[in-house]
Amino acid sequence: MVRVVPDIPAVHRWFDYVVPDALDPEVRLGSRVRIDLHGRRVGGWVVEDRVTPPAGVTPRAVALSSGEGPPASVVDLAVWASWRWAGPVSSFLGTASPDRVVRRPAVPARPHPRTVTSPGGASVGLVATALDRGSSTVLRLAPALDANLPALELVHRVGPDGVLALAPSHARAVHLADRLRRAGAPVALLPDGWAAAAGGGRVVVGTRAAAWAPIGRMRAAVVLDAHDEAYREERSPTWSAVEVVAERCRRDGAPLVLVTPCPTVALLEGSALAVTDRTVERRGWPAVEVVDRTGDDPRTGLFSERLVTLLHSVLDRPEGRVVCILNRTGRARLLACAHCGAVARCTRCGGSVGQPEVGGELRCGRCGSGRPAICAECDSSRLKLLRMGVSRATEELSALVGVEAVEVSGGAPGTPEGVGARLVVGTEAALHRVGRADAVAFLDVDQHLLAPRFGAGEESLGLLARAARLVGGREAGGRLLVQTRIPDHEVLQAAVHGDPARLTDPERALRRELGLPPFGALALLRGAAAESYAGALRAVDTVSVSSPSADRWLVRADDHPRLCDALAATPRPSGRLRVEVDPTDV
DNA sequence: CGGACAAGCTGA
DNA sequence: CAGCTTGTCCGG
Numbered sequence: 001m002v003r004v005v006p007d008i009p010a011v012h013r014w015f016d017y018v019v020p021d022a023l024d025p026e027v028r029l030g031s032r033v034r035i036d037l038h039g040r041r042v043g044g045w046v047v048e049d050r051v052t053p054p055a056g057v058t059p060r061a062v063a064l065s066s067g068e069g070p071p072a073s074v075v076d077l078a079v080w081a082s083w084r085w086a087g088p089v090s091s092f093l094g095t096a097s098p099d100r101v102v103r104r105p106a107v108p109a110r111p112h113p114r115t116v117t118s119p120g121g122a123s124v125g126l127v128a129t130a131l132d133r134g135s136s137t138v139l140r141l142a143p144a145l146d147a148n149l150p151a152l153e154l155v156h157r158v159g160p161d162g163v164l165a166l167a168p169s170h171a172r173a174v175h176l177a178d179r180l181r182r183a184g185a186p187v188a189l190l191p192d193g194w195a196a197a198a199g200g201g202r203v204v205v206g207t208r209a210a211a212w213a214p215i216g217r218m219r220a221a222v223v224l225d226a227h228d229e230a231y232r233e234e235r236s237p238t239w240s241a242v243e244v245v246a247e248r249c250r251r252d253g254a255p256l257v258l259v260t261p262c263p264t265v266a267l268l269e270g271s272a273l274a275v276t277d278r279t280v281e282r283r284g285w286p287a288v289e290v291v292d293r294t295g296d297d298p299r300t301g302l303f304s305e306r307l308v309t310l311l312h313s314v315l316d317r318p319e320g321r322v323v324c325i326l327n328r329t330g331r332a333r334l335l336a337c338a339h340c341g342a343v344a345r346c347t348r349c350g351g352s353v354g355q356p357e358v359g360g361e362l363r364c365g366r367c368g369s370g371r372p373a374i375c376a377e378c379d380s381s382r383l384k385l386l387r388m389g390v391s392r393a394t395e396e397l398s399a400l401v402g403v404e405a406v407e408v409s410g411g412a413p414g415t416p417e418g419v420g421a422r423l424v425v426g427t428e429a430a431l432h433r434v435g436r437a438d439a440v441a442f443l444d445v446d447q448h449l450l451a452p453r454f455g456a457g458e459e460s461l462g463l464l465a466r467a468a469r470l471v472g473g474r475e476a477g478g479r480l481l482v483q484t485r486i487p488d489h490e491v492l493q494a495a496v497h498g499d500p501a502r503l504t505d506p507e508r509a510l511r512r513e514l515g516l517p518p519f520g521a522l523a524l525l526r527g528a529a530a531e532s533y534a535g536a537l538r539a540v541d542t543v544s545v546s547s548p549s550a551d552r553w554l555v556r557a558d559d560h561p562r563l564c565d566a567l568a569a570t571p572r573p574s575g576r577l578r579v580e581v582d583p584t585d586v
Numbered sequence: 587c588g589g590a591c592a593a594g595c596t597g598a
Numbered sequence: 599c600a601g602c603t604t605g606t607c608c609g610g
Contacts, residue, residue, distance in 0.1 A: 006609085008587050015610040038609035039589060059610050574606080 001059060002027065003048035004035055005090050011037075012088060016053035017062045030075050032066035032097060045069050045093045047079070067103050068198060070096035071216040077248060078212075084247075084560065086523065086567045086579040087237025096212035098194035106199030109160065109186035116160070116185045119152040121145070126274040127153040127257060131220065136246055136256040136271040138226070142284020142498060143261040143465040144473030145276075148179050150259050151222045160185045160203040162219030162254075166241060168228035169432070170207055176224065177205045208233065211241035211248075218254040221245050226258035226267055227462050229584075238580050242267070261285075261465040262500045264458045265508045269518040278499075285498030286471045286478030288464070292487040302326065302393055302443045302483070303400060310481050311401045314438045315422060323424045323434055323470065324397065324405075325463075326443045328389045335362070339380035347376055354389065393443065394425040408433050431466045439479040440467035446484050449491055454516050455584050457491050461503055464495045515556070517582060521563040524583035525553040529575030536573070540566045554583075 003014045019027050031046045053059050078092035127150050130137035151165045167173040177189040188197035190206030197204040198214035208231050231241040249256040291306045314320040335344040344353050346364035353362040363370045374381050398405040408426035448460040471478030494503040512519045534553035538545045542562040546554050557563035
């Protein structure tokens with residue numbers, strides 16, 4: 001008799017089924033099965049073995065086996081994650097399961113077919129220390145240094161079996177898998193290599209979802225660019241791959257190495273910090289030029305003299321290449337009347353309006369309503385631009401330097417536009433799409449620094465680190481230029497000095513003072529049923545509830561156990577309810 | 587989630 | 599009161 005979690009998000013109950021003799025060899029803890037539930041056949045996972053059903057219940061038989069599922073340790077982990085992120089167990093079991101039916105596990109890779117070679121480099125000694133420590137270590141490695149090396153060194157020291165390596169993007173996971181194979185390690189690359197991973201004896205490599213890899217017992221793990229937001233699932237439940245891996249390593253007593261050029265306060269809390277030599281780290285950041293635009297008229301545009309000089313000096317070289325980052329899509333994002341000076345606003349909701357087409361109508365970015373391009377105050381049809389978007393910036397920049405600029409923003413990754421261009425203008429997406437550059441310029445870095453999120457500073461430094469990787473370190477001649485009205489900002493100082501502690505030290509103090517994560521835990525409630533759920537939570541004395549805006553409720557507690565216990569113990573009202581534990585906004 | 591069933595509304 | 603919609607309940 002087994003207990004089964006149905007693969008239906010809205011059904012939170014577990015049900016008991018008899019395992020028929022014919023299915024007995026295949027069905028075990030973690031297996032995927034099909035069951036008859038309430039008149040229909042649905043998928044599910046075995047989450048308990050040899051159970052005794054409650055009195056008065058006569059279980060039906062398991063209908064079919066759907067093959068391999070996560071190992072027992074990962075089933076336990078899913079139950080923990082369900083508590084930690086207030087989501088259904090089934091969603092985590094789904095992430096932990098193979099895409100296609102796997103009938104039997106792969107044969108384990110033969111133990112140590114070849115010795116994995118040590119890559120050498122600045123991080124070798126630091127990896128050794130981290131492994132000896134046996135717990136979690138943040139390895140701060142400047143952006144121009146190869147983040148794959150600590151992963152190679154780790155496998156060199158502990159071997160491939162039971163080792164998990166995560167990368168923030170599929171491309172980087174593929175690259176890391178190649179490097180490991182060339183170094184002599186057997187590798188299972190997720191998601192395709194699920195069965196191979198379950199077979200054991202291989203380093204398991206993958207992205208966010210690989211945090212749920214079928215490894216029975218972890219021996220060590222490494223996360224590349226552990227600060228990267230890609231490790232957070234944005235859809236509800238909003239779990240974090242770094243925290244999932246950290247929990248697995250904690251449970252199995254395995255060392256965890258979090259490699260990152262710019263640790264976040266949350267990563268540093270609960271981990272030891274290992275740093276390279278100060279001069280090595282400094283050289284691993286490019287030269288950063290901060291252009292102070294405090295005195296400039298807001299309408300002088302996005303292009304300082306220093307920027308134009310930099311563009312010319314790079315573009316005069318035959319292969320020279322510059323990427324300009326502006327975090328606003330569209331052509332014109334903020335307009336004002338040339339006659340009376342009134343800012344053009346939406347007549348319906350009062351939001352700012354932009355002008356998507358040359359000479360076209362005005363459109364509100366907030367409510368989407370459109371109106372003719374005429375000043376609402378004085379009827380003048382002459383509007384001037386206060387803040388331009390990427391499209392307009394691309395046009396103006398081409399004219400300014402006499403080199404054709406190519407716009408690269410969002411869209412499908414890997415599209416070839418802009419890949420060969422020498423002058424690229426785009427949103428931060430361009431940093432993911434362009435391979436190499438001689439210089440990166442942030443046309444308005446304040447947009448990032450002042451974003452209305454408490455993690456905005458850390459995210460901004462992450463962006464600068466990503467740009468740093470495109471241009472290389474100080475020795476390689478890489479250049480970053482940032483235009484700002486806040487030249488003393490900790491984020492910019494951290495980048496200028498190649499010293500992330502200049503951000504994390506004050507940031508930690510601020511978080512502690514305000515009781516923000518990691519010094520306190522938050523959950524954001526939204527949806528039609530959020531109000532009544534928030535009302536029920538007000539009665540729990542370990543949490544406090546506030547409402548930052550009309551349809552959102554924020555639940556605070558001193559730590560995650562208190563927060564998660566309160567969320568789990570409070571019955572959910574029917575109706576739409578989205579619970580986001582550890583929200584980044586507000 | 588989606589089927590079952592009850593309550594509520596409508597038109598001949 | 600059949601025929602339909604809408605809402606609530608519940609699953610082994």
